[in-house]
Amino acid sequence: MQIAIQQGKNCPSVDGAYNVGAVITVNGQFATFGYSRQVPGNTHAEENALNALLAKHPKKEYLENVVLYTTMEPCSTRTSGKKSCTDIILECGFISKIFYCVDEPPLFVDCVGKEILVGAGIPVIQIPQLINDCKKLNSHLFN
Numbered sequence: 100m101q102i103a104i105q106q107g108k109n110c111p112s113v114d115g116a117y118n119v120g121a122v123i124t125v126n127g128q129f130a131t132f133g134y135s136r137q138v139p140g141n142t143h144a145e146e147n148a149l150n151a152l153l154a155k156h157p158k159k160e161y162l163e164n165v166v167l168y169t170t171m172e173p174c175s176t177r178t179s180g181k182k183s184c185t186d187i188i189l190e191c192g193f194i195s196k197i198f199y200c201v202d203e204p205p206l207f208v209d210c211v212g213k214e215i216l217v218g219a220g221i222p223v224i225q226i227p228q229l230i231n232d233c234k235k236l237n238s239h240l241f242n
């Protein structure tokens with residue numbers, strides 16, 4: 100999660116979006132990272148980390164024990180109308196567990212990402228110890 104927070108600091112801040120960092124591990128080893136708007140367009144951290152993983156491992160059927168760390172709960176609705184990270188995670192089908200710190204605040208949309216993912220059988224575990232560090236990434240939006 101510390102690496103995810105460091106990645107979150109790379110986000111170019113914009114008024115209408117959160118700064119989020121994400122890391123993916125495969126079998127306990129660091130695999131890829133992502134952060135908000137790392138790829139041009141309104142891209143999300145989890146989306147960028149997953150795309151990087153698929154670029155590295157095109158044969159996704161061999162991916163095992165894939166864990167996603169993200170500084171904020173995966174989104175369930177995007178104001179841009181793009182596919183949500185929750186949908187992207189469910190479609191890829193290989194994420195076995197998710198750790199996150201901050202619940203998405205109801206600033207732009209009401210997020211139910213955690214509820215949907217847990218309902219689909221993916222454990223979603225909050226790491227409360229690092230909430231303040233993750234919130235600081237979004238000091239342009241809230242304190």
Ligand SMILES: [Zn+2]
Pocket residue numbers: 143144145146173174183184185
């Ligand atoms: Zn998202």
